[in-house]
Amino acid sequence: MGGMAGGAEKVKTSSHVQSPLMRSGTSSAPRLYVVPALAALIGGIFIYAGALKAWDPVKFANDIQNFRILSWPVGVRLAFYLPWVEIVAGLALFIGWMRSGALAILSALTVIFIIATVSARTRGIDLECGCFGAASKNWSFTSHMAVLIGLLAAVVLLWFWNPPQSARNSAL
Amino acid sequence: MRAMFRQALLLLGLAFLPAIGQAVYHRSSAPWNQPALREGEVRLEQARDWGDSVIWVDARPDEQFERDRIPLAVPLNQDRWDELLPQFLEKWSPDKRVIVYCSTLSCALSHDVARRLREQAGLPNVYVLNGGWEAWQEALKK
Numbered sequence: 001m002g003g004m005a006g007g008a009e010k011v012k013t014s015s016h017v018q019s020p021l022m023r024s025g026t027s028s029a030p031r032l033y034v035v036p037a038l039a040a041l042i043g044g045i046f047i048y049a050g051a052l053k054a055w056d057p058v059k060f061a062n063d064i065q066n067f068r069i070l071s072w073p074v075g076v077r078l079a080f081y082l083p084w085v086e087i088v089a090g091l092a093l094f095i096g097w098m099r100s101g102a103l104a105i106l107s108a109l110t111v112i113f114i115i116a117t118v119s120a121r122t123r124g125i126d127l128e129c130g131c132f133g134a135a136s137k138n139w140s141f142t143s144h145m146a147v148l149i150g151l152l153a154a155v156v157l158l159w160f161w162n163p164p165q166s167a168r169n170s171a172l
Numbered sequence: 173m174r175a176m177f178r179q180a181l182l183l184l185g186l187a188f189l190p191a192i193g194q195a196v197y198h199r200s201s202a203p204w205n206q207p208a209l210r211e212g213e214v215r216l217e218q219a220r221d222w223g224d225s226v227i228w229v230d231a232r233p234d235e236q237f238e239r240d241r242i243p244l245a246v247p248l249n250q251d252r253w254d255e256l257l258p259q260f261l262e263k264w265s266p267d268k269r270v271i272v273y274c275s276t277l278s279c280a281l282s283h284d285v286a287r288r289l290r291e292q293a294g295l296p297n298v299y300v301l302n303g304g305w306e307a308w309q310e311a312l313k314k
Contacts, residue, residue, distance in 0.1 A: 057194065058208055062278040065207060073205055080195045080202075084187040092183055101179020125276070 035161045039093050042154050046090030046106060049132055053083035067120050085109065093158075103159050110152045117144060207277055212286060213302040216311055219271050227263060229272040231285040232305065242273065242308055248285055257293065264295065273301035273308070 053060040061079035065072055085105060092102035121141055139147075195202070202208075209215065219226060228245035230237045237247045246263055248256045264270065270289060274281035282300045289298045301307065 054190075054194065057198070058202060059278075061203075062207065066276050066278040072203075072207055076202065076204060077195075080198075081187065081191040084191040084194075085184060087190075088183050088187040092179075098179040098183060100176040101181075101183050104176050104180045105183055 031161060035158065036096065038154060038161075039096065039099065039158055042106070042151065042158065043090045043092070043094030043102070045151065046086045047094060048090075050083040050086030050090060052132060053079070054087065057083065066125065067116050068123070068125060069116060069119070082109075099158075103155055107152065107155045107159065110148055110155060114145070114148045114152065117141070117148065207302065209302055210283070210300070212283070212298070212300050214271065214299045215302050216307050219299075219301060222269055225267065225269055227260075227268045227270050229260065229270055229285065229289075230305075231272050231274045231281040236275070236305075242305070245273075248272075248289075250281065250284060250288075253288070261293070266296075269297045269299065270295060271299045271301050273304045275304050276306045277303050279304060 057079045058076070060083065061072070061076040064070060064075040064079055070078065086109065089102040089105040089109075092098045093106065228242045229248045230241050230245040231249050233249055233251065234247065237245075237249075241247075246256075246260050248260045270286075272282040272286045272289070274285075282304060286298045286300050289295045303310070
């Protein structure tokens with residue numbers, strides 16, 4: 001859990017990854033624990049969601065196809081790639097390695113999922129949420145959106161509460 | 173900001189490696205060009221070849237069935253299973269093939285209804301239409 005340790009480090013930040021809150025020196029002790037914990041939780045959720053999809057990429061390709069946005073050949077290739085993006089970015093967030101890059105990827109993914117879901121809904125498509133495998137099989141549109149917006153809110157919160165980056169990140 | 177993009181690109185590149193590995197592992201079994209058939213599914217072309225020996229079963233909710241359906245389809249959904257099953261069985265005969273459909277490629281209702289027809293009603297020759305009602309509508313457009 002390098003991220004947990006990284007969060008408790010004495011401040012050694014590179015200015016290009018500092019959030020406004022950090023720059024203004026408002027970092028508080030509770031935040032040093034809350035932020036890494038939230039990062040680990042959100043990272044863990046994405047790792048779990050990605051692993052479920054990576055386990056059965058063809059099933060995920062069917063879920064992508066259900067949105068009726070991409071052709072099957074494109075969707076099935078994406079179905080082999082996207083789960084690993086979730087896993088790698090989730091893992092990076094979990095361990096606190098390249099946190100800014102991970103947050104950028106995860107927020108972009110979540111926004112894309114939200115846009116695709118709303119787009120499908122407006123076109124009258126009855127979607128089965130493929131986000132968490134069988135666990136999300138019977139989710140309603142409202143539940144689906146609540147989870148996505150909750151995840152986005154958490155990612156945005158982490159973005160603004162980005163804790164001190166490790167020296168490892170500074171090297172990048 | 174530049175560091176963030178650099179990190180994001182690096183992570184995206186890292187994700188590419190296991191994805192490529194998995195794709196290579198599944199290269200011969202993955203349906204790269206058209207949706208795969210799941211167990212018990214038939215494609216629309218096959219179903220049409222069977223002609224009049226097919227009973228179409230609509231597993232969607234009542235309001236969707238009322239709005240539109242495959243001609244001569246029989247409603248049989250989970251909500252009114254006990255009420256609709258006897259009506260379906262009146263039309264069923266052993267020489268018929270039963271094809272259940274729901275809305276789309278990934279809806280699960282048709283598979284659930286087909287499973288209940290096989291396991292609870294003990295019917296043979298029960299299939300699920302790959303792509304469901306959406307595949308039917310697409311075929312009509314062509």
